[in-house]
Amino acid sequence: DTGVSQDPRHKITKRGQNVTFRCDPISEHNRLYWYRQTLGQGPEFLTYFQNEAQLEKSRLLSDRFSAERPKGSFSTLEIQRTEQGDSAMYLCASSLDYLYNEQFFGPGTRLTVL
């Protein structure tokens, strides 16, 4: 399968715990995006990378959130000291490069914070 993959698909955690999600983009894609989606809403942009450089972070991305793409391939999104309001679907997408905003999404990681 050469699509975008995310791991884990589901995560249940207790409030205050740290969680980390992984995203593997389509192999030749230079851009990688993270979005958050809550019930009944469209995805909301969080951040994106061009290769290993993080080029933009949304105001939605509080200082408890950190994202990395160390070698320009896979990316991780970490949430520290999770809160119930962090419960959402976290979606990863990738696109070929800066000219193409045609983004391909992974299956998402559903986070439930108890």
Added chain:
Amino acid sequence: SQELEQSPQSLIVQEGKNLTINCTSSKTLYGLYWYKQKYGEGLIFLMMLQKGGEEKSHEKITAKLDEKKQQSSLHITASQPSHAGIYLCGADKDSGGGADGLTFGKGTHLIIQP
């Protein structure tokens, strides 16, 4: 910031009937993207429109972009159960060009009745 409004919010259509979903932007559209999402899953890319008056078709789905009205429509002909899901429109987040993330509407929930 750009906002996308989709109408209707939900739609129940008898199998075999045609239907149209609309997406209206609060700002000039530089790129408009249509996605489909099954409940609890990732987004599936359908089509991208970039030029005013552009129209694209894939199987029984046709999308059009009206640049002057800052609006796009998605039309499904002879609907089938496989068309059921949430249809989301997305637009380039910034007008500066380049693939720097998307803003999404809240989605249209489509139910196909046999």
